[in-house]
Amino acid sequence: MTEVEGWVQQLIHGEREVRVQAEAQLLSLGERVVPELHRALEKELRKTQGLILSYDPVLRLAEVLAALGDRRSLSLLIRVAQLRQKSMANTDHFIVPLNGLLQQLEARADAQDCAALIEILVRFRQQPLSSFPTGSDSLLGWSVQQVALAIIRIAERDPKPELRVALPLLRYSFLYTPLDLMGLHKRLKVVLGSEDLPLPATPSEAFESLPIPTTSEEAT
Structure with missing residues (x-):
């Protein structure tokens, strides 16, 4: 040992x-x-x-x-x-x-921290709500909501273009979005000022494994 x-x-x-x-x-x-x-x-x-x-x-x-x-x-x-x-x-x-860790990631907010937060949204969107046992959608939805709120608060402090990767992951979908996440897409879009901030032409190394929106429609 x-x-x-x-x-x-x-x-x-x-x-x-x-x-x-x-x-x-x-x-x-x-x-x-x-x-x-x-x-x-x-x-x-x-x-x-x-x-x-x-x-x-x-x-x-x-x-x-x-x-x-x-x-x-x-x-x-x-x-x-x-x-x-x-x-x-x-x-x-x-x-x-979880709240304690999110507070630290939110305060530090380096590229790797942001990538880790966004990766949670990526994983969540890969699984339809019907794949979870009864009741677990609200449990998981609550946790993912806290992750999304951390991303939003980082964007409020520093609206870096890289955070726009999170926008399509928060867009409402009947199959993939619990009630906990409704409204967060619009809130992040407002914070990032999507009309003024272009998508990164080349994603940073921290975001290489994440899906990057390729059209203006996907980015919003």
Whole structure:
């Protein structure tokens, strides 16, 4: 067992004082602990099977990942946030790690952070709502809405042309758009001033894997 694996196991299984020490050690090691935290969180999420309403190891791992502020954790923390409405019980604490990470990405807003946010919209639009179990469309829609709002707030601060890639991903579609996202396309379009900002002729390296609108119609 490596040093990082040991700290992760103590974070999951240790008594309170041990967990506090493990968390401090993991945070001090920085981004190099992220892959091991991801593996551990994936394993703990599989244990929940979507049924457990309050599962402390999931939250501990998610909170450390959020504190590290690594964009690679975005998809996993969205999955954690979807645990929040598995019953009528007050389980809003499951959304806290996602909100914490989004705040960091929004504040930093470098090209890679923006690309990670937009990639969530890309993945979401690749799956019709009918492919999700009953009720999960609203759970996922809420999380993706928070991602879209982060993009909008970045654009409000700095309306960079690269963010226009998000416009067609927020356009309404009966098959792909939950109620949570309605209205956000128009809001982003207004913020970006689409009549004045041309699409980037050559997408930056951070956006190479994303679908870039090729016509004025697709861009709006």
